[in-house]
Amino acid sequence: MRNDVAQGAVVWFTGLSGAGKSTLAGLLAAEVGRRGTRVEVLDGDEVRTNLSKGLGFSREDRDANIRRIGYVARLLARNGVHVITAAISPYRDVRDEVRRLVEADGAAFVEVFARCPIEVLAARDVKGLYARALRGEIPNFTGISDPYEEPPRPDVTVHSDRERPEESLARILAVLESRGLVASPDPAW
Amino acid sequence: MRNDVAQGAVVWFTGLSGAGKSTLAGLLAAEVGRRGTRVEVLDGDEVRTNLSKGLGFSREDRDANIRRIGYVARLLARNGVHVITAAISPYRDVRDEVRRLVEADGAAFVEVFARCPIEVLAARDVKGLYARALRGEIPNFTGISDPYEEPPRPDVTVHSDRERPEESLARILAVLESRGLVASPDPAW
Numbered sequence: 001m002r003n004d005v006a007q008g009a010v011v012w013f014t015g016l017s018g019a020g021k022s023t024l025a026g027l028l029a030a031e032v033g034r035r036g037t038r039v040e041v042l043d044g045d046e047v048r049t050n051l052s053k054g055l056g057f058s059r060e061d062r063d064a065n066i067r068r069i070g071y072v073a074r075l076l077a078r079n080g081v082h083v084i085t086a087a088i089s090p091y092r093d094v095r096d097e098v099r100r101l102v103e104a105d106g107a108a109f110v111e112v113f114a115r116c117p118i119e120v121l122a123a124r125d126v127k128g129l130y131a132r133a134l135r136g137e138i139p140n141f142t143g144i145s146d147p148y149e150e151p152p153r154p155d156v157t158v159h160s161d162r163e164r165p166e167e168s169l170a171r172i173l174a175v176l177e178s179r180g181l182v183a184s185p186d187p188a189w
Numbered sequence: 190m191r192n193d194v195a196q197g198a199v200v201w202f203t204g205l206s207g208a209g210k211s212t213l214a215g216l217l218a219a220e221v222g223r224r225g226t227r228v229e230v231l232d233g234d235e236v237r238t239n240l241s242k243g244l245g246f247s248r249e250d251r252d253a254n255i256r257r258i259g260y261v262a263r264l265l266a267r268n269g270v271h272v273i274t275a276a277i278s279p280y281r282d283v284r285d286e287v288r289r290l291v292e293a294d295g296a297a298f299v300e301v302f303a304r305c306p307i308e309v310l311a312a313r314d315v316k317g318l319y320a321r322a323l324r325g326e327i328p329n330f331t332g333i334s335d336p337y338e339e340p341p342r343p344d345v346t347v348h349s350d351r352e353r354p355e356e357s358l359a360r361i362l363a364v365l366e367s368r369g370l371v372a373s374p375d376p377a378w
Binding site: 038040050064068071 | 256
C-alpha cells in the first residue's frame with residue numbers, strides 16, 4: 001500500500017569515496033519504501049553509465065555530471081517520488097544550485113554529509129583506490145589530488161568512522177520524519 | 190485532485206523535424222494533466238541541454254541521447270508518472286530497446302508516429318532548416334542527409350499534413366483510454 005506523502009524529496013548524500021554514501025543510500029531507500037513512499041536511488045556509478053558516459057573527472061565534467069543527476073532527481077521529486085543520490089559531489093556551488101532548483105519546484109532537499117577522516121578511509125581502503133591515489137596513480141582523486149568542499153550547513157552529518165550504519169540511518173530518518181517527508185514507523189493506519 | 194492511475198506510461202513520439210511532435214506533446218500533456226495524472230514532457234531540445242550537451246548527431250551520439258531520454262522516462266514511468274517524449278529518434282533499434290526496458294519495469298510504452306511527407310515539411314519549413322539541409326548546409330539532417338527509420342508497427346500514427354492537431358490528439362487519447370492509461374473525460378467521480 002502506498003502512503004501518499006504529497007511532497008517529493010531529494011536526499012543528497014555528499015562525501016569522499018568510501019565514506020558510506022552508497023551503503024546508507026541503500027538502507028535508507030529500503031526503509032523509505034517500507035514506509036510506503038515511492039523511492040529511487042541515483043548512485044554515482046550507475047548514473048555515470050546511463051547519463052554521463054564520456055565525462056571525465058575535471059571540475060567541468062564533474063559539475064556536468066552532478067547537474068544531470070540533479071535534473072533527473074528534480075523531475076522525480078516534483079512528481080512526489082523520493083530520490084536518494086549518492087555521488088561524491090565535491091563542489092559546493094553545484095550542490096547549492098541543485099538545491100535551489102529542487103526547492104523552486106516545491107520539493108524538499110535534504111543534504112546529508114557523510115563525514116569520515118581521510119586517514120580512516122585510506123586505512124580502510126576497501127577498493128584499494130586510496131593507496132593508488134596516494135602513490136599518484138589516480139589523477140583527480142577527490143580528497144587526495146582533487147578538492148572536496150565540505151558542506152557548511154548540511155541537514156544531517158553522519159560519521160562512518162564512529163557510528164554504525166543503523167545509527168546514521170536512524171538520525172537521517174528522524175530528520176525526514178520531523179519535516180513530514182516520511183511516515184513514522186508505526187502510523188495509526 | 191490526483192487520479193491515481195496506477196501504471197505509468199511513456200508516450201514516445203517519433204518523426205521528422207516539423208512533423209508536429211512537440212505541438213502534440215504539449216497538447217497531450219495538458220489534457221493528461223487535466224484528467225488528473227502526473228505528467229512530464231521530455232522534449233528533444235530541452236533534454237539535449239540538460240542531459241546531452243556535447244553530443245552531436247552521429248548515429249552513435251543520437252543513440253546515446255535517445256538512451257538517456259529513455260532512462261529518465263523509465264525512472265518516471267515506473268513511479269506512476271506519464272512521460273511524453275518528443276525527440277526525432279530516427280533509429281528503430283534504440284526505440285525498441287527503450288520500449289523493452291520500460292515494459293520490463295511494468296510501465297506502458299505507446300509509440301506515436303508523427304508521419305508527414307518530406308515534401309510537405311520542406312514546403313512548410315517553419316524554421317528554415319529544410320531549405321538549408323537541401324542546400325547541403327546541414328550534415329546529418331534526418332530525412333535529407335541522414336536516415337529516418339519508420340516504425341513498422343506504431344501504436345498510433347498521426348498525420349499533420351491532413352488532420353488538425355485536435356484530431357490527432359483525440360486519436361492518441363482514445364488509445365490511452367482503451368488501455369486504461371488515462372481516465373475518461375467525464376469520470377463518475
